[in-house]
Amino acid sequence: MARRSRLLSLAAVLATLLGALGVTLLFGQGRAEAHGVAMMPGSRTYLCQLDAKTGTGALDPTNPACRAALAESGGTALYNWFAVLDSNAGGRGAGYVPDGTLCSAGDRSPYDFSAYNAARADWPRTHLTSGRTIKVQYSNRAAHPGDFRVYLTRPGWSPTSELGWDDLELIDTVTNPSQQGSPGTDGGHYYWDLALPSGRSGDAVMFMQWVRSDSQENFFSCSDVVFDGGNGEVTGIRGAGGTPSPDPTPTQPPTTPPPTHSGSCMAVYSVQNSWSGGFQGSVEVMNHGTEPLDGWAVQWRPGAGTTLGGVWNGSSFSGGDGTVTVRNVEHNRVVPPDGSVTFGFTATSTGNNFPAGTIGCVAP
Missing domain, CATH: 2.70.50.50 (chitin-binding protein cbp21)
Incomplete structure:
Protein backbone atom coordinates (compact mmCIF):
# COMPACT_ATOMS: atom_id res chain seq x y z
CA MET A 1 0.00 0.00 0.00
CA ALA A 2 1.02 3.63 -0.41
CA ARG A 3 0.93 3.95 3.39
CA ARG A 4 3.66 1.35 3.68
CA SER A 5 5.92 3.26 1.28
CA ARG A 6 5.35 6.50 3.16
CA LEU A 7 6.18 4.87 6.49
CA LEU A 8 9.34 3.32 5.11
CA SER A 9 10.29 6.68 3.60
CA LEU A 10 9.82 8.49 6.92
CA ALA A 11 11.73 5.79 8.75
CA ALA A 12 14.58 6.02 6.25
CA VAL A 13 14.83 9.78 6.65
CA LEU A 14 14.80 9.40 10.43
CA ALA A 15 17.52 6.77 10.20
CA THR A 16 19.65 9.10 8.11
CA LEU A 17 19.25 11.98 10.57
CA LEU A 18 19.98 9.78 13.57
CA GLY A 19 22.94 8.26 11.77
CA ALA A 20 24.44 11.71 11.36
CA LEU A 21 24.22 12.06 15.13
CA GLY A 22 25.84 8.70 15.74
CA VAL A 23 22.58 7.07 16.81
CA THR A 24 21.48 3.70 15.42
CA LEU A 25 17.81 3.10 14.61
CA LEU A 26 16.82 -0.57 14.81
CA PHE A 27 14.16 -1.55 12.30
CA GLY A 28 11.73 -4.29 13.32
CA GLN A 29 11.64 -7.50 11.37
CA GLY A 30 8.74 -8.08 9.02
CA ARG A 31 6.97 -11.07 7.51
CA ALA A 32 8.19 -12.38 4.16
CA GLU A 33 5.68 -12.34 1.33
CA ALA A 34 5.67 -14.81 -1.56
CA HIS A 35 5.64 -13.57 -5.14
CA GLY A 36 4.27 -14.76 -8.47
CA VAL A 37 2.00 -14.05 -11.45
CA GLY A 236 1.69 -5.60 -28.11
CA ILE A 237 5.17 -5.62 -26.57
CA ARG A 238 8.65 -4.61 -27.64
CA GLY A 239 9.95 -7.04 -30.28
CA ALA A 240 6.61 -8.92 -30.42
CA GLY A 241 5.96 -11.60 -32.98
CA GLY A 242 6.59 -14.78 -31.06
CA THR A 243 6.28 -16.50 -27.71
CA PRO A 244 8.44 -14.79 -25.06
CA SER A 245 10.89 -16.86 -23.07
CA PRO A 246 10.14 -16.96 -19.33
CA ASP A 247 13.70 -15.68 -18.80
CA PRO A 248 14.22 -13.17 -21.63
CA THR A 249 17.61 -11.81 -22.62
CA PRO A 250 17.98 -8.11 -21.68
CA THR A 251 18.16 -5.63 -24.54
CA GLN A 252 21.72 -4.82 -23.45
CA PRO A 253 23.10 -7.88 -21.60
CA PRO A 254 25.34 -7.06 -18.62
CA THR A 255 29.05 -7.68 -19.06
CA THR A 256 29.10 -9.90 -15.96
CA PRO A 257 26.66 -12.68 -14.99
CA PRO A 258 23.71 -11.78 -12.75
CA PRO A 259 24.03 -12.68 -9.07
CA THR A 260 23.42 -16.29 -8.08
CA HIS A 261 20.45 -16.50 -5.76
CA SER A 262 21.25 -18.07 -2.42
CA GLY A 263 18.88 -20.72 -1.06
CA SER A 264 15.72 -19.37 0.55
CA CYS A 265 16.89 -15.73 0.54
CA MET A 266 15.10 -13.26 -1.74
CA ALA A 267 15.58 -9.52 -2.28
CA VAL A 268 12.89 -7.03 -3.38
CA TYR A 269 13.94 -3.55 -4.55
CA SER A 270 11.78 -0.41 -4.21
CA VAL A 271 12.17 3.29 -4.97
CA GLN A 272 10.67 5.17 -2.00
CA ASN A 273 11.22 8.76 -3.14
CA SER A 274 12.92 10.56 -6.02
CA TRP A 275 14.02 14.06 -6.93
CA SER A 276 16.03 15.76 -9.64
CA GLY A 277 19.43 14.10 -9.59
CA GLY A 278 18.75 11.38 -7.06
CA PHE A 279 16.45 9.04 -5.17
CA GLN A 280 15.93 7.06 -1.98
CA GLY A 281 15.56 3.30 -2.25
CA SER A 282 15.04 0.29 -0.03
CA VAL A 283 15.58 -3.45 -0.33
CA GLU A 284 13.57 -6.01 1.62
CA VAL A 285 15.56 -9.18 2.34
CA MET A 286 13.21 -12.14 2.82
CA ASN A 287 13.71 -15.62 4.22
CA HIS A 288 11.31 -18.06 2.59
CA GLY A 289 12.95 -21.07 4.24
CA THR A 290 12.04 -23.09 7.32
CA GLU A 291 15.30 -22.31 9.17
CA PRO A 292 16.71 -18.96 10.32
CA LEU A 293 18.89 -17.19 7.75
CA ASP A 294 22.18 -16.47 9.54
CA GLY A 295 23.81 -13.66 7.58
CA TRP A 296 22.85 -12.27 4.17
CA ALA A 297 24.19 -10.25 1.26
CA VAL A 298 22.40 -8.66 -1.70
CA GLN A 299 24.00 -7.74 -5.03
CA TRP A 300 22.84 -5.75 -8.03
CA ARG A 301 24.13 -3.53 -10.82
CA PRO A 302 22.79 0.05 -10.49
CA GLY A 303 21.23 1.63 -13.56
CA ALA A 304 23.40 3.67 -15.90
CA GLY A 305 24.36 6.99 -14.30
CA THR A 306 23.44 5.85 -10.77
CA THR A 307 25.87 5.92 -7.82
CA LEU A 308 24.97 4.79 -4.30
CA GLY A 309 25.49 7.26 -1.46
CA GLY A 310 24.56 6.51 2.15
CA VAL A 311 23.31 3.08 3.26
CA TRP A 312 21.55 2.32 6.55
CA ASN A 313 20.86 -1.07 8.15
CA GLY A 314 23.52 -2.57 5.89
CA SER A 315 27.18 -2.36 4.91
CA SER A 316 27.87 -1.63 1.24
CA PHE A 317 30.74 -2.53 -1.08
CA SER A 318 31.20 -1.47 -4.71
CA GLY A 319 32.91 -4.01 -6.95
CA GLY A 320 35.25 -3.28 -9.81
CA ASP A 321 32.72 -4.84 -12.20
CA GLY A 322 30.13 -2.16 -11.47
CA THR A 323 28.06 -4.20 -9.03
CA VAL A 324 27.05 -3.15 -5.52
CA THR A 325 26.88 -5.60 -2.61
CA VAL A 326 25.15 -4.80 0.68
CA ARG A 327 25.68 -7.13 3.65
CA ASN A 328 23.91 -7.37 6.97
CA VAL A 329 25.01 -5.50 10.07
CA GLU A 330 24.97 -7.20 13.46
CA HIS A 331 21.47 -6.21 14.58
CA ASN A 332 19.77 -7.63 11.45
CA ARG A 333 22.13 -10.52 10.74
CA VAL A 334 19.55 -13.24 11.51
CA VAL A 335 16.29 -13.35 9.53
CA PRO A 336 13.70 -15.78 10.98
CA PRO A 337 11.75 -18.25 8.82
CA ASP A 338 9.08 -16.45 6.78
CA GLY A 339 10.53 -13.16 8.04
CA SER A 340 12.24 -10.17 6.47
CA VAL A 341 14.50 -7.20 7.19
CA THR A 342 14.92 -3.97 5.22
CA PHE A 343 17.88 -1.75 4.44
CA GLY A 344 17.75 1.65 2.80
CA PHE A 345 20.01 3.86 0.73
CA THR A 346 20.26 7.12 -1.16
CA ALA A 347 21.78 7.52 -4.61
CA THR A 348 22.59 10.10 -7.22
CA SER A 349 20.98 9.32 -10.56
CA THR A 350 20.42 10.60 -14.08
CA GLY A 351 16.97 9.00 -14.04
CA ASN A 352 17.71 5.27 -14.19
CA ASN A 353 16.59 4.50 -10.64
CA PHE A 354 16.16 0.75 -11.04
CA PRO A 355 18.82 -1.97 -11.34
CA ALA A 356 20.17 -2.88 -14.75
CA GLY A 357 19.24 -6.56 -14.62
CA THR A 358 18.63 -8.85 -11.67
CA ILE A 359 18.90 -8.14 -7.95
CA GLY A 360 19.44 -11.16 -5.75
CA CYS A 361 20.93 -12.69 -2.63
CA VAL A 362 24.51 -13.94 -2.78
CA ALA A 363 26.73 -15.75 -0.31
CA PRO A 364 27.41 -13.38 2.62
Missing part, protein backbone atom coordinates in the same frame (compact mmCIF):
# COMPACT_ATOMS: atom_id res chain seq x y z
CA ALA A 38 1.16 -15.84 -14.70
CA MET A 39 3.94 -15.92 -17.29
CA MET A 40 2.07 -18.01 -19.88
CA PRO A 41 -0.40 -16.61 -20.73
CA GLY A 42 1.51 -13.54 -19.57
CA SER A 43 -0.16 -11.31 -17.01
CA ARG A 44 -0.45 -7.57 -17.54
CA THR A 45 2.37 -6.82 -15.11
CA TYR A 46 4.64 -9.55 -16.51
CA LEU A 47 4.25 -8.56 -20.16
CA CYS A 48 4.42 -4.84 -19.39
CA GLN A 49 7.75 -5.29 -17.60
CA LEU A 50 9.06 -7.28 -20.58
CA ASP A 51 7.94 -4.43 -22.82
CA ALA A 52 9.51 -1.81 -20.54
CA LYS A 53 12.94 -3.40 -20.04
CA THR A 54 15.83 -1.56 -21.65
CA GLY A 55 18.85 -3.16 -19.97
CA THR A 56 20.02 0.16 -18.48
CA GLY A 57 17.69 0.40 -15.47
CA ALA A 58 15.28 2.73 -17.29
CA LEU A 59 11.69 1.56 -17.84
CA ASP A 60 10.45 2.57 -21.30
CA PRO A 61 7.34 0.64 -22.41
CA THR A 62 6.20 0.86 -26.02
CA ASN A 63 2.67 -0.46 -25.42
CA PRO A 64 0.22 2.41 -24.76
CA ALA A 65 -1.61 0.58 -21.95
CA CYS A 66 1.68 -0.31 -20.26
CA ARG A 67 2.93 3.24 -20.71
CA ALA A 68 -0.22 4.63 -19.08
CA ALA A 69 0.04 2.12 -16.20
CA LEU A 70 3.67 3.09 -15.57
CA ALA A 71 2.73 6.78 -15.50
CA GLU A 72 -0.14 6.16 -13.05
CA SER A 73 1.19 3.43 -10.74
CA GLY A 74 4.91 4.18 -11.00
CA GLY A 75 8.06 2.22 -11.65
CA THR A 76 8.31 0.40 -8.31
CA ALA A 77 5.10 -1.54 -9.00
CA LEU A 78 6.26 -2.52 -12.49
CA TYR A 79 9.73 -3.50 -11.28
CA ASN A 80 7.97 -5.74 -8.70
CA TRP A 81 5.65 -7.23 -11.33
CA PHE A 82 5.45 -10.48 -9.35
CA ALA A 83 3.92 -8.95 -6.18
CA VAL A 84 0.20 -8.49 -6.96
CA LEU A 85 -0.84 -9.85 -3.57
CA ASP A 86 -3.13 -9.57 -0.57
CA SER A 87 -1.56 -10.82 2.65
CA ASN A 88 -4.94 -11.52 4.27
CA ALA A 89 -7.15 -12.84 1.45
CA GLY A 90 -7.26 -16.40 2.80
CA GLY A 91 -8.87 -17.81 -0.34
CA ARG A 92 -11.64 -15.21 -0.45
CA GLY A 93 -12.70 -13.92 -3.84
CA ALA A 94 -16.16 -12.66 -4.81
CA GLY A 95 -17.59 -10.43 -2.10
CA TYR A 96 -14.13 -9.69 -0.73
CA VAL A 97 -12.14 -8.41 -3.71
CA PRO A 98 -14.28 -5.61 -5.20
CA ASP A 99 -15.28 -5.70 -8.86
CA GLY A 100 -12.96 -3.54 -10.93
CA THR A 101 -9.95 -4.29 -8.71
CA LEU A 102 -9.29 -7.96 -9.49
CA CYS A 103 -6.08 -7.20 -11.39
CA SER A 104 -4.62 -5.28 -8.41
CA ALA A 105 -5.47 -7.74 -5.61
CA GLY A 106 -8.29 -5.49 -4.46
CA ASP A 107 -5.78 -2.63 -4.14
CA ARG A 108 -4.36 -4.37 -1.04
CA SER A 109 -0.87 -5.06 -2.39
CA PRO A 110 2.13 -3.31 -0.80
CA TYR A 111 2.61 -1.72 -4.25
CA ASP A 112 0.17 0.33 -6.33
CA PHE A 113 -1.13 -1.90 -9.14
CA SER A 114 -4.43 -0.04 -9.52
CA ALA A 115 -3.59 1.14 -13.05
CA TYR A 116 -3.52 -2.48 -14.25
CA ASN A 117 -7.31 -2.64 -13.78
CA ALA A 118 -7.85 -0.24 -16.69
CA ALA A 119 -10.63 -1.42 -19.02
CA ARG A 120 -8.98 -1.02 -22.40
CA ALA A 121 -8.41 -3.17 -25.50
CA ASP A 122 -4.71 -2.49 -26.06
CA TRP A 123 -3.04 -4.48 -23.27
CA PRO A 124 -0.40 -6.97 -24.48
CA ARG A 125 -2.13 -10.23 -25.30
CA THR A 126 -1.47 -13.90 -25.91
CA HIS A 127 -3.02 -15.58 -28.96
CA LEU A 128 -4.65 -18.97 -28.31
CA THR A 129 -6.83 -21.60 -29.99
CA SER A 130 -10.11 -22.62 -28.39
CA GLY A 131 -10.30 -26.30 -27.42
CA ARG A 132 -6.54 -26.86 -27.32
CA THR A 133 -4.39 -27.68 -24.30
CA ILE A 134 -1.74 -25.17 -23.26
CA LYS A 135 1.03 -25.36 -20.68
CA VAL A 136 0.43 -22.68 -18.08
CA GLN A 137 3.51 -21.11 -16.49
CA TYR A 138 3.19 -19.24 -13.21
CA SER A 139 6.16 -17.51 -11.57
CA ASN A 140 7.52 -19.21 -8.46
CA ARG A 141 9.48 -16.14 -7.44
CA ALA A 142 8.92 -17.44 -3.91
CA ALA A 143 7.64 -21.02 -3.85
CA HIS A 144 4.86 -22.15 -1.48
CA PRO A 145 2.23 -24.92 -1.44
CA GLY A 146 -1.32 -24.12 -2.42
CA ASP A 147 -4.04 -24.09 -5.07
CA PHE A 148 -4.20 -22.22 -8.36
CA ARG A 149 -7.73 -21.24 -9.38
CA VAL A 150 -8.06 -20.43 -13.08
CA TYR A 151 -10.99 -18.40 -14.39
CA LEU A 152 -11.93 -17.22 -17.89
CA THR A 153 -14.28 -14.39 -18.83
CA ARG A 154 -17.61 -15.55 -20.21
CA PRO A 155 -18.41 -15.31 -23.94
CA GLY A 156 -19.44 -11.80 -24.94
CA TRP A 157 -17.27 -10.01 -22.38
CA SER A 158 -15.67 -6.80 -23.69
CA PRO A 159 -12.12 -5.70 -22.78
CA THR A 160 -13.41 -2.14 -22.46
CA SER A 161 -15.72 -3.22 -19.62
CA GLU A 162 -14.74 -3.30 -15.94
CA LEU A 163 -13.75 -6.83 -14.89
CA GLY A 164 -16.04 -8.24 -12.19
CA TRP A 165 -16.61 -11.63 -10.60
CA ASP A 166 -19.86 -12.18 -12.52
CA ASP A 167 -17.84 -11.96 -15.74
CA LEU A 168 -15.79 -15.03 -14.77
CA GLU A 169 -16.27 -18.78 -14.80
CA LEU A 170 -13.93 -21.24 -13.07
CA ILE A 171 -12.28 -23.55 -15.63
CA ASP A 172 -9.54 -25.26 -13.59
CA THR A 173 -8.06 -25.75 -10.11
CA VAL A 174 -4.57 -27.19 -9.61
CA THR A 175 -2.89 -28.09 -6.32
CA ASN A 176 0.90 -27.97 -5.87
CA PRO A 177 1.89 -28.22 -9.56
CA SER A 178 5.40 -29.12 -10.72
CA GLN A 179 8.15 -26.50 -10.83
CA GLN A 180 10.94 -25.69 -13.27
CA GLY A 181 13.87 -23.36 -12.65
CA SER A 182 14.91 -21.78 -9.38
CA PRO A 183 12.64 -19.77 -7.08
CA GLY A 184 13.85 -16.19 -6.72
CA THR A 185 14.72 -15.88 -10.42
CA ASP A 186 12.85 -14.26 -13.30
CA GLY A 187 12.47 -17.56 -15.16
CA GLY A 188 11.53 -20.02 -12.41
CA HIS A 189 7.90 -21.15 -12.62
CA TYR A 190 5.18 -23.65 -11.80
CA TYR A 191 3.66 -25.39 -14.80
CA TRP A 192 0.65 -27.53 -15.67
CA ASP A 193 -1.53 -28.46 -18.63
CA LEU A 194 -4.77 -26.54 -19.09
CA ALA A 195 -7.51 -27.63 -21.50
CA LEU A 196 -9.06 -24.49 -22.99
CA PRO A 197 -12.84 -24.48 -23.46
CA SER A 198 -14.08 -25.10 -26.98
CA GLY A 199 -16.30 -22.83 -29.02
CA ARG A 200 -14.57 -19.62 -27.96
CA SER A 201 -13.49 -16.72 -30.16
CA GLY A 202 -12.37 -13.16 -29.62
CA ASP A 203 -11.00 -11.36 -26.59
CA ALA A 204 -10.97 -12.70 -23.03
CA VAL A 205 -9.15 -12.38 -19.72
CA MET A 206 -7.71 -15.38 -17.90
CA PHE A 207 -7.77 -14.56 -14.20
CA MET A 208 -5.83 -16.63 -11.68
CA GLN A 209 -5.85 -16.64 -7.89
CA TRP A 210 -3.01 -18.46 -6.13
CA VAL A 211 -4.27 -19.51 -2.69
CA ARG A 212 -1.41 -20.45 -0.38
CA SER A 213 -2.10 -23.32 2.03
CA ASP A 214 0.61 -22.25 4.49
CA SER A 215 -0.51 -18.62 4.83
CA GLN A 216 -3.48 -16.27 4.37
CA GLU A 217 -1.60 -14.62 1.50
CA ASN A 218 -3.06 -14.88 -2.02
CA PHE A 219 -1.87 -13.71 -5.43
CA PHE A 220 -3.95 -12.34 -8.30
CA SER A 221 -3.13 -12.29 -12.00
CA CYS A 222 -4.91 -10.97 -15.12
CA SER A 223 -3.79 -12.23 -18.54
CA ASP A 224 -5.31 -10.78 -21.71
CA VAL A 225 -5.85 -13.43 -24.40
CA VAL A 226 -7.53 -13.67 -27.78
CA PHE A 227 -8.96 -16.86 -29.27
CA ASP A 228 -7.98 -16.52 -32.92
CA GLY A 229 -6.20 -19.77 -33.77
CA GLY A 230 -2.92 -18.71 -32.18
CA ASN A 231 -0.26 -20.89 -30.58
CA GLY A 232 0.84 -18.72 -27.68
CA GLU A 233 2.22 -15.80 -29.70
CA VAL A 234 2.38 -12.49 -27.84
CA THR A 235 1.60 -9.13 -29.46
